[in-house]
Amino acid sequence: MTGVAGIDIAYESSRQGGLEPLTALVADELQAVNRIILEHMNSQVSLIPQLAGHIVAAGGKRLRPILTLASSRLCGYQGRRHIHLAACVEFIHTATLLHDDVVDQSNLRRGLSTANALWGNQPSVLVGDFLFSRAFQLMVADGSLKVLKILSDASAVIAEGEVQQLITSNDTATSEKDYLAVVGAKTAALFSAACQIGAVVSERPEDEEIALESYGRNFGIAFQIVDDLLDFSARQAELGKTIGDDFREGKITLPVILAFARANEAEKTFWRRCLEDMEQTDSDLAHAIELMHRHGVLEDTAAYARAYASDARDALAIFPASPMKQEMLELIDFCVERAY
Amino acid sequence: MTGVAGIDIAYESSRQGGLEPLTALVADELQAVNRIILEHMNSQVSLIPQLAGHIVAAGGKRLRPILTLASSRLCGYQGRRHIHLAACVEFIHTATLLHDDVVDQSNLRRGLSTANALWGNQPSVLVGDFLFSRAFQLMVADGSLKVLKILSDASAVIAEGEVQQLITSNDTATSEKDYLAVVGAKTAALFSAACQIGAVVSERPEDEEIALESYGRNFGIAFQIVDDLLDFSARQAELGKTIGDDFREGKITLPVILAFARANEAEKTFWRRCLEDMEQTDSDLAHAIELMHRHGVLEDTAAYARAYASDARDALAIFPASPMKQEMLELIDFCVERAY
Numbered sequence: 001m002t003g004v005a006g007i008d009i010a011y012e013s014s015r016q017g018g019l020e021p022l023t024a025l026v027a028d029e030l031q032a033v034n035r036i037i038l039e040h041m042n043s044q045v046s047l048i049p050q051l052a053g054h055i056v057a058a059g060g061k062r063l064r065p066i067l068t069l070a071s072s073r074l075c076g077y078q079g080r081r082h083i084h085l086a087a088c089v090e091f092i093h094t095a096t097l098l099h100d101d102v103v104d105q106s107n108l109r110r111g112l113s114t115a116n117a118l119w120g121n122q123p124s125v126l127v128g129d130f131l132f133s134r135a136f137q138l139m140v141a142d143g144s145l146k147v148l149k150i151l152s153d154a155s156a157v158i159a160e161g162e163v164q165q166l167i168t169s170n171d172t173a174t175s176e177k178d179y180l181a182v183v184g185a186k187t188a189a190l191f192s193a194a195c196q197i198g199a200v201v202s203e204r205p206e207d208e209e210i211a212l213e214s215y216g217r218n219f220g221i222a223f224q225i226v227d228d229l230l231d232f233s234a235r236q237a238e239l240g241k242t243i244g245d246d247f248r249e250g251k252i253t254l255p256v257i258l259a260f261a262r263a264n265e266a267e268k269t270f271w272r273r274c275l276e277d278m279e280q281t282d283s284d285l286a287h288a289i290e291l292m293h294r295h296g297v298l299e300d301t302a303a304y305a306r307a308y309a310s311d312a313r314d315a316l317a318i319f320p321a322s323p324m325k326q327e328m329l330e331l332i333d334f335c336v337e338r339a340y
Numbered sequence: 341m342t343g344v345a346g347i348d349i350a351y352e353s354s355r356q357g358g359l360e361p362l363t364a365l366v367a368d369e370l371q372a373v374n375r376i377i378l379e380h381m382n383s384q385v386s387l388i389p390q391l392a393g394h395i396v397a398a399g400g401k402r403l404r405p406i407l408t409l410a411s412s413r414l415c416g417y418q419g420r421r422h423i424h425l426a427a428c429v430e431f432i433h434t435a436t437l438l439h440d441d442v443v444d445q446s447n448l449r450r451g452l453s454t455a456n457a458l459w460g461n462q463p464s465v466l467v468g469d470f471l472f473s474r475a476f477q478l479m480v481a482d483g484s485l486k487v488l489k490i491l492s493d494a495s496a497v498i499a500e501g502e503v504q505q506l507i508t509s510n511d512t513a514t515s516e517k518d519y520l521a522v523v524g525a526k527t528a529a530l531f532s533a534a535c536q537i538g539a540v541v542s543e544r545p546e547d548e549e550i551a552l553e554s555y556g557r558n559f560g561i562a563f564q565i566v567d568d569l570l571d572f573s574a575r576q577a578e579l580g581k582t583i584g585d586d587f588r589e590g591k592i593t594l595p596v597i598l599a600f601a602r603a604n605e606a607e608k609t610f611w612r613r614c615l616e617d618m619e620q621t622d623s624d625l626a627h628a629i630e631l632m633h634r635h636g637v638l639e640d641t642a643a644y645a646r647a648y649a650s651d652a653r654d655a656l657a658i659f660p661a662s663p664m665k666q667e668m669l670e671l672i673d674f675c676v677e678r679a680y
Contacts, residue, residue: 048503103465123503125465126499129439129502130496132472133496137489137496145483159467159469160384160385163383163463163466167385
């Protein structure tokens with residue numbers, strides 16, 4: 001492990017914002033996580049590391065395992081177990097990404113071809129199962145039944161949330177409550193579990209466990225709301241990122257729910273045609289965004305995210321000030337600010 | 341629990357062969373397994389119990405959980421843990437069936453429409469994930485890290501076997517060794533785990549654990565070889581069951597491997613057209629079966645199954661004679677005899 005001085009240097013040199021400062025604080029451990037991921041996605045069946053390697057590389061910024069590392073360190077943890085458990089969290093996340101892309105029939109993820117686009121649905125389903133099994137093998141090797149309970153419960157809740165999302169797709173009658181239930185399950189359950197196990201490995205009192213569970217859950221909800229908002233964001237379009245994926249798939253997210261609730265009859269007909277009948281023309285996304293601006297929907301969606309972000313911030317109040325706490329708080333701000 | 345006398349009566353009244361005598365010996369426990377399955381496949385998301393109920397009902401004869409119950413009882417186990425673990429085993433099996441049917445694009449399973457045919461691929465993938473998570477939740481509630489290790493290892497091996505099978509599909513160069521590796525992983529791994537955990541919950545010495553692992557593994561291989569044989573069996577066709585599913589999907593099973601190895605050039609061309617190019621006409625299945633008869637392939641495939649069945653029988657030698665042992669041995673004979 002890097003000594004305190006080394007970490008401080010990394011911390012000071014990375015004030016550019018975003019996830020980077022927090023990543024810098026756990027840089028050595030995150031490298032160790034990546035090594036464990038590479039090691040454990042191996043198999044004599046060569047298609048498995050090929051396909052798993054693609055999604056692990058494309059999977060992005062390792063936000064969830066970073067949360068496990070950061071939460072453990074916030075609790076003063078000094079051992080190495082959190083590294084293995086962070087890899088479990090990433091394996092569960094990666095397995096759900098593989099299955100999500102099959103379910104959504106997605107061809108692109110972060111600008112790269114999806115595994116199902118490159119290799120077909122069949123190995124994507126099966127390699128997802130493999131990575132999910134690997135996650136449990138790693139947990140079993142760690143040996144904590146409490147961690148196993150937290151992550152197997154989270155896995156069941158994630159699957160329930162994904163099925164619920166499937167049911168609400170194309171249904172403009174979906175309520176805010178239904179939407180928040182889906183987000184709480186499909187996204188926030190893994191964020192909260194990732195954070196909670198940081199307190200568990202540190203053998204900290206229950207109030208710290210509850211605090212980190214709450215930080216992760218509220219941050220996860222805020223994160224997903226902002227993600228759903230960005231799919232209609234002119235700012236995101238300016239940055240060259242694709243927008244309108246959810247709209248084209250007929251997903252009913254918070255901006256759509258708010259826009260539909262405020263719609264006149266003609267607008268309701270528009271939303272139903274686009275999202276229920278799935279009859280869309282090239283100009284429909286722009287019109288949808290225009291309607292959202294007209295009804296102040298994007299600002300109000302961002303206000304929802306800010307409310308959950310505020311709860312996430314409050315959850316950390318019981319921890320004393322430290323660079324780690326500071327960056328865990330700033331991560332929330334960054335997440336909400338990217339809505340603008 | 342039924343007393344010994346009750347079990348003996350059930351045992352004596354069920355000599356019609358097949359799985360029934362063994363099922364009768366564990367009848368009460370199997371009912372308890374079914375109750376746990378129904379209870380734990382429940383969810384507020386109503387599509388989950390609907391879809392899971394369909395596959396659980398269509399899933400058949402509960403062979404794998406019966407193996408867990410029988411193995412536990414063979415080891416003299418008197419508790420109730422084996423009932424929960426048998427339900428885990430069935431959940432893992434059911435999850436793989438759901439994903440298999442998506443991967444194979446199957447429309448029928450045991451004469452009923454598959455879940456993917458009725459509800460689409462999307463919920464089948466996700467409900468499979470849910471049932472897999474439920475299996476781990478049940479194991480965690482049981483609390484044995486040893487059982488968790490056995491079943492998480494088996495789950496990873498099953499997924500590897502399924503991917504390997506995908507790779508060997510449509511490849512007439514597949515060797516017997518490749519085939520046996522696939523069968524050992526995709527089928528026998530769960531049979532062996534189901535049996536081994538019977539010794540684990542009974543806290544029996546390691547030689548009994550090894551014996552039951554070997555019984556399950558060799559029985560599983562024999563079972564799958566016979567299953568693959570029956571897909572080309574005139575006898576199965578006479579019974580009104582579908583044949584040729586594997587052939588139509590281009591799966592390379594042992595009868596095909598043996599037939600291809602003994603084929604002249606014209607026959608090799610036939611096999612390649614049907615299974616690699618997937619160009620099949622209505623008369624091709626009958627011709628394939630005719631070629632298998634010409635080369636004595638089905639008899640030799642059955643001989644393979646008998647060899648593994650014999651190893652499975654030998655594995656139980658260390659257990660004293662009992663009605664349970666007798667029926668576990670007769671189950672193997674029944675499995676191999678159904679090839680005729």
